[in-house]
Amino acid sequence: MGVHEIEDAALLFVFGYHGAESHPIVARRIVRAKQKGAKIICVDPRRIETARIADMHLQLKGGSNLLLVNALANVILEEGLCDYDFIEKHANGFDEFKEVIKKYTPESVTAQTRVEAADIRKAARMYALSGRSMILYGMGVCQFGQAVDVVKGLANLAIMTGNFGRPSVGIGPVRGQNNVQGACDMGALPNVYPGYQSVTVPEVRAKFEKAWGVKLSDQPGFTLTMVPHQVLHETDPKKQVHAYYIMGEDPAQSDPDLAEVREALEKCDFVVLQDIYMNKTGQYADVILPATGWCEHDAVYSCCDRGFQKARKLVEPSGDVKTDWEIISLVSTAMGYPMSYKNTVEIWNEVIELCPGFAGATDEKIEKNVCVQWPCRSKEDHDKGTSFLHKDGKFAHPDGRAKFFATDWRPPLELENELYPLTLSTVREVGHYSVRTMTGNCRTLRNLEDEPGWIQMNPADCEVLGLAEGELVKVLSKRGYCITRCLPTGRVAKGAVYMTYQWWIGACNELTIGNFDPISKTPEYKYCACKVEKIEDQAWAEKHVREEYELIRGRMGIDMKEGRAA
Amino acid sequence: MTIKQIQSTCAYCGAGCQIMFTVDIEKNKILEAVPARGRTNDGALCLKGHYGWDYLNDPQILTKRLVKPMIRKGGKGSPLEEVEWPEAIAHVAGRLSEIKAKYGPDAIMGTGSARGSGNEANYVMQKFIRSAVGTNNVDHCARI
Numbered sequence A: 001m002g003v004h005e006i007e008d009a010a011l012l013f014v015f016g017y018h019g020a021e022s023h024p025i026v027a028r029r030i031v032r033a034k035q036k037g038a039k040i041i042c043v044d045p046r047r048i049e050t051a052r053i054a055d056m057h058l059q060l061k062g063g064s065n066l067l068l069v070n071a072l073a074n075v076i077l078e079e080g081l082c083d084y085d086f087i088e089k090h091a092n093g094f095d096e097f098k099e100v101i102k103k104y105t106p107e108s109v110t111a112q113t114r115v116e117a118a119d120i121r122k123a124a125r126m127y128a129l130s131g132r133s134m135i136l137y138g139m140g141v142c143q144f145g146q147a148v149d150v151v152k153g154l155a156n157l158a159i160m161t162g163n164f165g166r167p168s169v170g171i172g173p174v175r176g177q178n179n180v181q182g183a184c185d186m187g188a189l190p191n192v193y194p195g196y197q198s199v200t201v202p203e204v205r206a207k208f209e210k211a212w213g214v215k216l217s218d219q220p221g222f223t224l225t226m227v228p229h230q231v232l233h234e235t236d237p238k239k240q241v242h243a244y245y246i247m248g249e250d251p252a253q254s255d256p257d258l259a260e261v262r263e264a265l266e267k268c269d270f271v272v273l274q275d276i277y278m279n280k281t282g283q284y285a286d287v288i289l290p291a292t293g294w295c296e297h298d299a300v301y302s303c304c305d306r307g308f309q310k311a312r313k314l315v316e317p318s319g320d321v322k323t324d325w326e327i328i329s330l331v332s333t334a335m336g337y338p339m340s341y342k343n344t345v346e347i348w349n350e351v352i353e354l355c356p357g358f359a360g361a362t363d364e365k366i367e368k369n370v371c372v373q374w375p376c377r378s379k380e381d382h383d384k385g386t387s388f389l390h391k392d393g394k395f396a397h398p399d400g401r402a403k404f405f406a407t408d409w410r411p412p413l414e415l416e417n418e419l420y421p422l423t424l425s426t427v428r429e430v431g432h433y434s435v436r437t438m439t440g441n442c443r444t445l446r447n448l449e450d451e452p453g454w455i456q457m458n459p460a461d462c463e464v465l466g467l468a469e470g471e472l473v474k475v476l477s478k479r480g481y482c483i484t485r486c487l488p489t490g491r492v493a494k495g496a497v498y499m500t501y502q503w504w505i506g507a508c509n510e511l512t513i514g515n516f517d518p519i520s521k522t523p524e525y526k527y528c529a530c531k532v533e534k535i536e537d538q539a540w541a542e543k544h545v546r547e548e549y550e551l552i553r554g555r556m557g558i559d560m561k562e563g564r565a566a
Numbered sequence B: 001m002t003i004k005q006i007q008s009t010c011a012y013c014g015a016g017c018q019i020m021f022t023v024d025i026e027k028n029k030i031l032e033a034v035p036a037r038g039r040t041n042d043g044a045l046c047l048k049g050h051y052g053w054d055y056l057n058d059p060q061i062l063t064k065r066l067v068k069p070m071i072r073k074g075g076k077g078s079p080l081e082e083v084e085w086p087e088a089i090a091h092v093a094g095r096l097s098e099i100k101a102k103y104g105p106d107a108i109m110g111t112g113s114a115r116g117s118g119n120e121a122n123y124v125m126q127k128f129i130r131s132a133v134g135t136n137n138v139d140h141c142a143r144i
């Protein structure tokens, strides 16, 4: 599906995706769909913007996603709302699927999801019968220890109702950072080469060995989230990580369980940070390589619906910096594997030669059409790319058929308990981007919000602790603590609290847990147990926050004497 | 005439909105950013698209732009010292080669970037890790 198709859906099923905060412009399409008469079902534990304009808001309890998804499938089956013709023509595994789904009656999941059985039934009927239902999902699905199963569960709903392979249907992830799609497309993943070609398939490997002129490893590599473990706890010397070359990321701020990440960065023999700004990871790096940033170099980005688009060099950088690809080429050459690219077009041509799915997305075509959505296989002008995957019900499996996957629900790893009675979920902030080194340095954006951020809490929970809006509080989990401001809001349910992850002082990743989905290795940012403590001496706390902030900014290289105090 | 209009893609989220920049080439400065007609944004931008380029002026609010390669010459914990590019590149290549010789290629991990670097940089990074280092240990922060 493509972003522009959103507004023509008859029903939008928005699951764990907070458009208004993550992607304001995608959110606008959702509003436009509504204006054109689409029904909207919003599934989210918070009363987010989408919930306000939705026809139904299923305010489920965090961590119960798969229970709800399976119960929706159960209703569609029981009430005979399937598109049996589509299933027969295009899908496998329906009988096994039915077997698993049978037990997930709406009544059986009400207690854990906190969604009424009648509402589950109503939502399932609306989804199955709209004629053009589109599912959008976001980090509220992905950032759990059980994430891939839920994505497959959502795909089940689309397959069983025939909502695939036509305009304005299907299932679409809406990703956070601008070029997550691009990093994946280009093979910055431990198991696939560019174009999603597996490193374990001998013919594929042979193709890349020939193109690159070297023997390649047939073993999938580590994911980023495994690095702390591979540095600190791996006993097999062959599997320990001793060098970490980080390009444009800040794991010491963005990864879960920061205490462990810091320890790993300290213990790792050699850490290189290649970036545009000093950041927390840089405090541990042995070498810093300064790179050009957005607007200082040419690049192709992939937007969230697989569209290749160009970002241009608009200004000359002022420092003694180089583009990322130049720096890597120099290091590679110095290590005896020469790379001598002259510009990004030369690199892009190599990419599309090696990737059948991108082969037709030539530089000229992107230039001419502004955006080319892959798959785009032919260099001919007529192939302008593909708006929706699974065209005419064709799927990526070898036989071209979809497969039903049914799995049972697993609870999150760390449940609330007597010592830590609240559940913490991390979310985004509307004006800021990721770890904030860029947006925090834009004057207009920075004025929107500043350290130490906020913790969103239900007013009833605040009352128990005697907390007022704006008061500084201490938030603790088994792994660490941080200080932030209390924000009472009826948008969040009792017992659940929410923090955004870009703050240094209010660093919620001091608290989060390193529990990962077994397949995607995504951390469970959306669920861990925590508690909130009142700070009696507010004057001390305010002073402490100010001092900490100055200290960190000093470490980041800001000259305090110039009167730029926060 | 040194004022130019150049269309580019926003780098702040996956929506990939198109922005029309007005750039003063001679002064090397962006003057304005307004929405362009892209497939995804259809003539609108959010705050980040409108103002997100101010970081280029390095207002030094939070952190400082990195402008020179730096090495901790005295080892872990010692201060970062500015060096010239050839020294920085030789140092990185040398240390990575040492570690590879001592522990094997799988002891080295590299990251792509899901941010502003772009597809070409990600391609070159994974090719470097796979071909020059010899491991599939490459990944990026897709998960945040």
Ligand code: SF4
Pocket: A023, A024, A025, A026, B010, B011, B012, B013, B014, B015, B016, B017, B041, B044, B045, B046, B047, B048, B049, B050
């Ligand atoms: S303008 Fe806003 S919505 Fe559009 S890509 Fe940039 S950050 Fe995303």
